[in-house]
Amino acid sequence: MEQRQRYLQESFSAVSIQPFTKEMGEMAARIDGDSRKEGKVIAFADLQIGVTALWFGYEIMSDNLRHFSMIPGLVVKRL
Numbered sequence: 001m002e003q004r005q006r007y008l009q010e011s012f013s014a015v016s017i018q019p020f021t022k023e024m025g026e027m028a029a030r031i032d033g034d035s036r037k038e039g040k041v042i043a044f045a046d047l048q049i050g051v052t053a054l055w056f057g058y059e060i061m062s063d064n065l066r067h068f069s070m071i072p073g074l075v076v077k078r079l
Contacts, residue, residue, distance in 0.1 A: 020052060031071055034072075062078075065078060
């Protein structure tokens, strides 16, 4: 348990935590609506992560290129 707690503390100190705002929600809704019109569905969690990254100008590194690559303007690199 102590080792897990230490791992979490180290992880959280290395990662910048960002809020998910109303404006980001609106952006996510637009992207989701446009994607669904094209018959594409982005998993909600991936959409939230991708929009947050896009909002703050971050890139995403992931093995899940399928969902993240559907978010316009998001830079996605294979992990």
